[in-house]
Amino acid sequence: MMQNERPNWFIILAEPNREGRAAEGLRERGIDAYAPKVLKRMVRRGRKVEVERPLFPGYLFAKLVEGVDDFRIPKRVVGVRDYLRFEGIPCAIQEGAINAIRRREGIEMERAQRAISGVHNFAEGEPTRVAEGPFSGFAAEVYSLDPKGAITALVNLFGRKTKVVFDGAQLEKV
Incomplete structure (x- = not known):
């Protein structure tokens, strides 16, 4: 690689899933590739399971050097459709954007891990705040903890406390 030629990250369109x-x-094939993922809680066969899903469905990133790397290689890989292009030119993004995506991926993974072990982070009667969902921003008080991961909290709605069931990632300590 020549001194003036620095690698860029290019956005690659991938086939679904x-x-x-x-x-x-x-x-x-020797190309630095990055497909950011997050853990999502899904219901399968009546059970809640954590599944790794793409942070950007249908997209991934490849680090290539213009003029040095063969830009035809990615298009020959199973699962790759093409480059994301703007006016016919493959879109490049800066290293800083990839670093920001990596940080976001870490935050999302941490949040998912909190959701998995969320029951152990709270105690009955503890004041909390709803971080996600339709009650986001509301103050709540932990009412009960379910060993399967659900947290029942009392949320003040229209002047009266109402029981609402959350998972660990939806609540945060005050």
């Missing part, structure tokens, strides 16, 4: 496979295929 194949972002991880596409990133893996790019890495196998």
Whole structure:
């Protein structure tokens, strides 16, 4: 690599639900690839499970050097459709944007881990604030803790306390 030629991150369009496979295929061909993920709680067969999902469905990032790397390689990888283009030119983004995405990914993973172990972070009668959902910003008081991860809290709605069930990530300590 020449001194003046620095690698850029390019946005790659991926086939639906194949972002991880596409990133893996790019890495196998020696290209630095990044497909940010988050843990999401989903209901499958009546049970809540944590599943890794893409932070940006349908997109991933590849680090390439213009004039040095073969820009045709990514298009030959399973799961890759094309580059995201603007007026026919592949879109490049700065390293700072990728670093910001990595920080966001870390925050989201931490939030998901809190949700998984959320019951252990609170005590009955503890004052909290609703961080996510339709009651965001409301003050609440922990009423009961369910061993499966649900937290029942008393939220002041229209002048009366109402029981509402939350998961650990939806509440934060005051």
